[in-house]
Amino acid sequence: MRTEAPAEARCDHCSLPVPPGLFDPEADHQFCCAACATAYEVIHSCGLEQYYTLRQRLDDTPSAAMGAAASDHYDRYDDPAFHDLYVEASEDGLLCVELHVVGMHCAACVWLIEAVPGAAPGVVESRVDLGRSMVRLTWEPERIRLSKIARLIDSLGYPTQPTRGAALRALERREDRRLLILLAVAGAVAGNVMLIALALYGGSVRWLGGWMAPEHQLFFRWISAGLGVLAVAWPGGVFLRGALASLRVRRLHLDLPIALALVIGAAWGLANTIRDTGEIYFDSLTTVIFLLLIGRWIQRKQQRRAAGAVELLYRVTPTSVRLVRDGATEQVPIETLIPGAIVEVRAGETVPVDGVVVDGESDIDASTLTGESWPVRAAPGVNATAGGVNLRAPIRVRVEASGEDTRVGRLMRLVEESAQRRAPIVRLADAITGWFVGAVLILATLTAVAWLLIDPSRAVDNAVALLIVTCPCALGLATPLAVLVAIGRASRRGILIKGGDALERLARPGLVLLDKTGTLTLGKAxxxxxxxxxxxxxxxxxxxxxxxxxxxxxxxxxxxxxxxxxxxxxxxxxxxxxxxxxxxxxxxxxxxxxxxxxxxxxxxxxxxxxxxxxxxxxxxxxxxxxxxxxxxxxxxDPIRDDAQPALDKLRAGGWRLGICSGDDPRVVRAVGARLGIDPADCIGAATPEDKLSRVREELHHGPVVMVGDGVNDAAALSAATVGIAVHGGAEVSLESADVACNAPGIAPIAELVAGATRTIHAIRRNLAASLFYNVVCATLAMTGVINPLIAAVLMPVSSVTVITLSFRARTFEPEA
Amino acid sequence: MSVLYIVVPLALVIVAAAIGAFVWATRTGQFDDLSTPGVRVLFDDEPTRKPADQPDNDGNQ
Missing domain, CATH: 3.40.1110.10 (Calcium-transporting ATPase, cytoplasmic domain N)
Known part of the structure; x- marks a missing residue:
C-alpha cells in the first residue's frame, strides 16, 4: 500500500516538492528525484553538510524577500520576449537555449549541472561547455518550463544568465569548424609533402651515398606537386581571397605577398615539375600555409563581439511587471504597458519603468545607475527610474516610459553606439605589414631585373625563391601568439581580457578615468x-x-x-x-x-x-x-585598501589619473584628495552622458582607460580606448568593457597595465625576430645562394623562435 | 624500388581517409568544446535515469 506524500514534503536537496511516487515514509530524507538524492549523498560524503545549514540560515533572515526576488528573476525565462531573443526551436517541437552559468569551474560542477536537470522530467538534455561556462539545455515545452530548470540549476548554487542569440553563435561555430578543417588539411598535406621532400633532399646528397633513380625522383616531384597545388587551392584559398579583397580596396595587406608567393611558387614549381628541371618549393609552400593558418586560428579565438542595446536593457530591467488594475495586481509583459498605468514594485525588486511613485514609501538603491552612494528616498510624488532596486517596502509607480524609452534604455543605446563608433586601432603588426609588403615586392622586382642582366636563366628562379622565403609566417604568428599567452596568464590572475587588441591599446600611457562608487570605494556606506x-x-x-x-x-x-x-x-x-x-x-x-x-x-x-x-x-x-x-x-563610502598602491603604480607608469563620478562633487574631491588626484581632474555629479562625453573629449588628447562598475559607466566603458570593469560590477558594465576583473579591488588594473606593457615588448621581440629571419633569407635569395633545403630549414626555425619567445615572455607572472 | 608506386599512393589514400575522418568529426561538433569532455570521463556512471521512466520497484503500485 502506498502512503500519500504529505503536501508539505519537500526535497531535502533542492526544496522542490517531492512527487508522490517518490515519497518514502521510511527514509530520513525525501528527494524530488534520484539526482537530488545522489547530489545530497555526494555533498554529505564530502562533508559539505554546511551547505544546507547555510542555506537555511539565509532563508530565515529578513532577506528572504531578496531570495524570492532572485528567483522571480527566472520568471522572465518563460516570457515570449525572452524566447524570441534567446531560445531556439528545433524541428521536433523541442526548445533549446544556451545559458551562461556563474561559478562553474570543475568536474563536480559539470556533473551536477548535467545530471540534476537531466533527470527532471521534460528535460531532454543538459550539456555543459566548461571552457565557455555555458550550459545547453534542450527541453519539451509541454512538460517543463525553462524557469523551473533554471531554478533547479540555481538551487544547486549556480545562477544562470541568458546569452546571445543562438543563430549568431551557430554561424560563428560553423566558421570555427571551417577554419579548423582547413587547418587540418593544411597540416596533413604539409606533413606528407615534408616526408617526400626528405626523400628528395636525401636522394640528392650524393656525397652521403644518397642516390635516387630519376624515375623515382620524377614520381616524388609529381606527388608533392599534386599535394602542393591542393594545399594552395584549398586551405591556401583563404589568403588568395584575402589578397583579392585587399586589391579591391587598394590597401597593402599581409595576404598580398602571401598570395603572390603561393601562386607564383605553385605555378613555377608546377612548371619545373613538368619540365623535370629546377627547384620545386612545395615543401615550403605547404608549411607556410599551415603555420599561417595556425596564426589565423589563434587570432579568431581572440575576437570579441559587442552586445546590442536591446539585450543589454534586458539585463537591467525585468521583462514582466505587476500591473495594478482595479486594486488587484496581475503579471503582464512589459511591452503591454502604456504610460499612465500603475505598477507595483515589491521590496528587493528592480523598478521596471520610469515613472512617479504614487503610493508607498521606501528607499531605492540607484547606485549602479547614478553613482550616488546613498539610496534615494521614494515617496509619493518622487520620480523613480528603471533599473533602481527597491530596498524596503512595496511601492506603486505610475508609468511614464517603459522599455527602450526609459532613461536606462536610452543609455543602453548609447552603449551600443559607442561600441560601434570606436575607431579600430592600427595594430603593430599591421603597421609593419605595409612596409614589409612594399619591401618584398620591390626586392623581388630588383632581384628579377638584376639577375636578368647577370644570368637570365636564373632570374625567375631567384625572384620566386625570394617571394617564398620571405613569406611572413613568423610575422603572422608573432602578435597572436604573444597575445594568446598573455590572455591565458592574465585569466589565471583573475583578469579576463575579452579582446585581443585590448592589450595593444594599452601600449601608450594616457589618462585613466576612474569611477568612484564601487570602484575606488567599496560602494556601500x-x-x-x-x-x-x-x-x-x-x-x-x-x-x-x-x-x-x-x-x-x-x-x-x-x-x-x-x-x-x-x-x-x-x-x-x-x-x-x-x-x-x-x-x-x-x-x-x-x-x-x-x-x-x-x-x-x-x-x-x-x-x-x-x-x-x-x-x-x-x-x-x-x-x-x-x-x-x-x-x-x-x-x-570607505576607499579600498588597495587603491593607493595601485594608483601609485599607474602614476609611475606615466598615466594621468582622474575621477569621474555621479556622486556629490564634494565627496568626489575629498576622495581624490585622499588619493592624491588633482582636484581639477575629479569630476562629480556626472550623468552617464557626461561620463561618455568626457571620455570622447579626452580621446582627442590620447588614449583613455575607463574603469567602472555600474550601469552608468557602461557607455563610457565602451567608448574608451580600453574599458575595464572591476569585480562585482553590474552585468552590463562587464558586457561593455574590454577587460573584466575577477579579483576584487583595483590592484588588477595596475597589473593589467604592467602586463600589457610587457606583452607589447614581447610582440616587438617576436616581430624583430621574424623580420631578422626574413632579412637573412632575402639576402640569401637575392644573391642567388638560397636553395630549397635552406628555405625549408629556415622557415620552421623562425616560427619556432617566435613560439619559444612568446611562451617565455613574463607577461602576467607574479612579480618575483 | 617499384614498390614505391604502390606504397606512396597507398599512404596518400590513408591520409585522405584521416582527413575525411577529421572533417566528419569537426562537422559533428566534436571539436567545439575541448575542455568539458576531459572532465566528463571522471564521472563514474551514466547520468541517473529519469524518475518518470523508472519502473517502481516496491511492487505496491
Whole structure:
C-alpha cells in the first residue's frame, strides 16, 4: 500500500516538492528525484553538510524577500520576449537555449549541472561547455518550463544568465569548424609533402651515398606537386581571397605577398615539375600555409563581439511587471504597458519603468545607475527610474516610459553606439605589414631585373625563391601568439581580457578615468570616523538595529552585532534621527539639527568634529548620551585598501589619473584628495552622458582607460580606448568593457597595465625576430645562394623562435 | 624500388581517409568544446535515469 506524500514534503536537496511516487515514509530524507538524492549523498560524503545549514540560515533572515526576488528573476525565462531573443526551436517541437552559468569551474560542477536537470522530467538534455561556462539545455515545452530548470540549476548554487542569440553563435561555430578543417588539411598535406621532400633532399646528397633513380625522383616531384597545388587551392584559398579583397580596396595587406608567393611558387614549381628541371618549393609552400593558418586560428579565438542595446536593457530591467488594475495586481509583459498605468514594485525588486511613485514609501538603491552612494528616498510624488532596486517596502509607480524609452534604455543605446563608433586601432603588426609588403615586392622586382642582366636563366628562379622565403609566417604568428599567452596568464590572475587588441591599446600611457562608487570605494556606506566615547558604540548599534534606514544599517554593520541590551522608548523621526533608552541610558542619534533640538546647543568640540567630518565629505552623525553630546560618527563610502598602491603604480607608469563620478562633487574631491588626484581632474555629479562625453573629449588628447562598475559607466566603458570593469560590477558594465576583473579591488588594473606593457615588448621581440629571419633569407635569395633545403630549414626555425619567445615572455607572472 | 608506386599512393589514400575522418568529426561538433569532455570521463556512471521512466520497484503500485 502506498502512503500519500504529505503536501508539505519537500526535497531535502533542492526544496522542490517531492512527487508522490517518490515519497518514502521510511527514509530520513525525501528527494524530488534520484539526482537530488545522489547530489545530497555526494555533498554529505564530502562533508559539505554546511551547505544546507547555510542555506537555511539565509532563508530565515529578513532577506528572504531578496531570495524570492532572485528567483522571480527566472520568471522572465518563460516570457515570449525572452524566447524570441534567446531560445531556439528545433524541428521536433523541442526548445533549446544556451545559458551562461556563474561559478562553474570543475568536474563536480559539470556533473551536477548535467545530471540534476537531466533527470527532471521534460528535460531532454543538459550539456555543459566548461571552457565557455555555458550550459545547453534542450527541453519539451509541454512538460517543463525553462524557469523551473533554471531554478533547479540555481538551487544547486549556480545562477544562470541568458546569452546571445543562438543563430549568431551557430554561424560563428560553423566558421570555427571551417577554419579548423582547413587547418587540418593544411597540416596533413604539409606533413606528407615534408616526408617526400626528405626523400628528395636525401636522394640528392650524393656525397652521403644518397642516390635516387630519376624515375623515382620524377614520381616524388609529381606527388608533392599534386599535394602542393591542393594545399594552395584549398586551405591556401583563404589568403588568395584575402589578397583579392585587399586589391579591391587598394590597401597593402599581409595576404598580398602571401598570395603572390603561393601562386607564383605553385605555378613555377608546377612548371619545373613538368619540365623535370629546377627547384620545386612545395615543401615550403605547404608549411607556410599551415603555420599561417595556425596564426589565423589563434587570432579568431581572440575576437570579441559587442552586445546590442536591446539585450543589454534586458539585463537591467525585468521583462514582466505587476500591473495594478482595479486594486488587484496581475503579471503582464512589459511591452503591454502604456504610460499612465500603475505598477507595483515589491521590496528587493528592480523598478521596471520610469515613472512617479504614487503610493508607498521606501528607499531605492540607484547606485549602479547614478553613482550616488546613498539610496534615494521614494515617496509619493518622487520620480523613480528603471533599473533602481527597491530596498524596503512595496511601492506603486505610475508609468511614464517603459522599455527602450526609459532613461536606462536610452543609455543602453548609447552603449551600443559607442561600441560601434570606436575607431579600430592600427595594430603593430599591421603597421609593419605595409612596409614589409612594399619591401618584398620591390626586392623581388630588383632581384628579377638584376639577375636578368647577370644570368637570365636564373632570374625567375631567384625572384620566386625570394617571394617564398620571405613569406611572413613568423610575422603572422608573432602578435597572436604573444597575445594568446598573455590572455591565458592574465585569466589565471583573475583578469579576463575579452579582446585581443585590448592589450595593444594599452601600449601608450594616457589618462585613466576612474569611477568612484564601487570602484575606488567599496560602494556601500560604512563607519569611517568615530570621535568621542568608544564605550557607547555597542549601545548605538543596539539602538540603530531597531531602525530600518540605510544609515542605521551601515552603523550596525560597521560596529558589529550588539549583545543583549534592554531597549525601550524608541522614537524614530524619519529623515532626522532616533532616540531611545538602552540599558537605562538615554541615547539620541541623528543629524546635527535633530540632536540640537533635543539637548540644546552643541559643545565646541562636537562642532569641530562635525566640521572635520564635513571636510572629508563624510556624513556626520551626532550621538548624545544622557543629555550631552558624547561622540560624532562620520559615515561614508570607505576607499579600498588597495587603491593607493595601485594608483601609485599607474602614476609611475606615466598615466594621468582622474575621477569621474555621479556622486556629490564634494565627496568626489575629498576622495581624490585622499588619493592624491588633482582636484581639477575629479569630476562629480556626472550623468552617464557626461561620463561618455568626457571620455570622447579626452580621446582627442590620447588614449583613455575607463574603469567602472555600474550601469552608468557602461557607455563610457565602451567608448574608451580600453574599458575595464572591476569585480562585482553590474552585468552590463562587464558586457561593455574590454577587460573584466575577477579579483576584487583595483590592484588588477595596475597589473593589467604592467602586463600589457610587457606583452607589447614581447610582440616587438617576436616581430624583430621574424623580420631578422626574413632579412637573412632575402639576402640569401637575392644573391642567388638560397636553395630549397635552406628555405625549408629556415622557415620552421623562425616560427619556432617566435613560439619559444612568446611562451617565455613574463607577461602576467607574479612579480618575483 | 617499384614498390614505391604502390606504397606512396597507398599512404596518400590513408591520409585522405584521416582527413575525411577529421572533417566528419569537426562537422559533428566534436571539436567545439575541448575542455568539458576531459572532465566528463571522471564521472563514474551514466547520468541517473529519469524518475518518470523508472519502473517502481516496491511492487505496491
Amino acid at each position: 560604512a563607519l569611517v570616523r568615530w570621535e568621542g566615547d568608544e564605550s557607547i558604540k555597542p549601545l548605538v548599534a543596539a539602538l540603530e538595529a531597531q531602525v530600518a534606514h540605510p544609515i542605521a544599517a551601515a552603523l550596525v554593520e560597521s560596529i558589529g552585532a550588539a549583545g543583549a541590551h534592554t531597549i525601550d522608548h524608541v522614537e524614530h523621526t524619519v529623515g532626522a534621527g532616533v532616540a531611545g533608552h538602552v540599558d537605562g541610558r538615554r541615547l539620541i542619534i541623528g543629524s546635527q539639527a535633530f540632536v540640537t533640538s533635543h539637548v540644546g546647543a552643541l559643545t565646541e568640540w562636537t562642532v569641530g568634529a562635525i566640521e572635520r567630518c564635513a571636510a572629508e565629505a563624510l556624513t556626520p552623525i551626532v550621538i548624545a548620551a544622557d543629555g550631552a553630546p558624547a561622540a560624532v560618527a562620520g559615515l561614508g
